[in-house]
Amino acid sequence: MTDAPDTEAIARLHEACQNLRRELAKVVIGQTEVVDQLLAALFAGGHCLLVGVPGLAKTLLVRTLAEALSLQFNRIQFxxxxxxxxxxxxxxxQQDAVSGERKFRFLPGPVFANVVLADEINRTPPKTQAALLEAMQERQVTAGGQRRELPNPFFVLATQNPIEQEGTYPLPEAQLDRFIMEVLVDYPSEDEELEIVKQTTADFTPSATATLSAAEIEQYVHLVRRVPIADHVAREALQLCRRTRVGRAEAAAIAEKYVRWGAGPRASQHLVLAAKARAAMDGRFFVDERDIRAAAKPVLRHRIITNYAAEADGVTPDAIVDELIAKA
Structure with a gap:
């Protein structure tokens, strides 16, 4: 039986998402699918990898999202x-002004924020990448021999430029797996680009109004985890992931041909969480197959490592996911 308070909370979350979309649309033209994926990742309690060429308003989008959520935002240029x-x-x-005594004082870095934009994360060496990835996983940092908790909520959005690869340090597969989604930021349509040009060349800078608080976001993150999922729906999520694993009995033919390394168990967890978030954002206190399929590409595309045959034939992870869904 559905818990009435949770059902009412789902309705409030649905309304909050509609308000958030409206506020973001004041500043960011288009990119509606990107916005929905970011919100799903946020309410699922995960982190996102944003992939897109420069100039597609990734920083503006993340900063505006933080404003609309009343959250502290920091940007780190890697x-x-x-x-x-x-x-x-x-x-x-630090020297005490009165006693003259010197003592150590911890100066927090930019990771101590609710929303952190890690710009071009693949431009910094693995040691520095690991510092951020530890913070993402543990939601704390170790500095000066002490562990310090990060604020809640804590949401990292890391960007990568898909064009320039020279002088970069690609994230290892194990570290990519910590991102709940890889969100592709594409070029705007012609009409959207016209609106962008008009808005950015006018003598007016739009801004978003805060619609949610940090405490409310934390409540909604816990609410999403309470959304029930039927066994047959959860099993579909598992099968999508398991069919990418090369060398296993359940591996799909397209995976055996084009995949070097498939999605692990964390992918199944993240796929279910993302599906729960999408259902809750849609105002439903249940998950169905549509949610699993809608979340499949952003959750799986960075976890499916293709081989040389895929590169030669122009087969992308998204195409593999499409094939798996079509034959589910």
């Missing part, structure tokens, strides 16, 4: 010389 302490913070020596 460069080859960025150090872990530049992200997490460091102990500095």
């Amino acid at each position: 460069t080859p010389d960025l150090m872990p302490s530049d992200i997490t913070g460091a102990d500095i020596i």
Whole structure:
């Protein structure tokens, strides 16, 4: 039997998402699917990898999202010389003005925010990448021999430029797996680009109004986890992931031909969580197959590692997911 308070909370979440979309649309033209995927990742309690060429308003989108959610936003520009302490913070020596005594004081880094944009994360060495990825996984940082909790909610959006690969440090598969979704940011349509040009060349800067608080977001994250899912729907999510695993009995033919490494168990967990978030955002206190299929591409595309045959034949992870869904 459905819990009445949870059902009412789902209705409030649905209304909050509609308000959020309206506020974001004041500043960011188009990208409605990207916005929905970011919101799903947020309410699922995960982190996102944003992939798109420069100039597609990724930073603007993330900053506006933070404004609409009343959350603190920090942007970290990843460069080859960025150090872990530049992200997490460091102990500095401070002298007491009265006693003259010197003592260490921790100066928090930019990771101490609710929404963190890790811009071009693949431009910094693995040691620095690991500092952020530890924060994502543990929701805490270790600095000066002490562990320090990060604020709640904590939402990391990392960007990668798909064009320039020279001088980059690609994220290992195990670290990519920590992102609940890889969201593709594409070019706007002609009409959308016209609106962008008109808006950005006018003497007016639109802004978003805060519609949710940090406490409400935390409540909705827990609410999403309480959304029930039937066994047959959860099994569809599992089968989508398991059929990408090469060398297993359940592997699909297209996976055996084009996949070097398939999605692991964390993919199944994230796919169910993303589907629950989509259902809740849609105002439903249940998950069906539509939610699983809608979340499949962003959840699986960075977890399906293709081989040389796929590159030669122009087969992408998205095409593989489409084939798996079609034959589900």
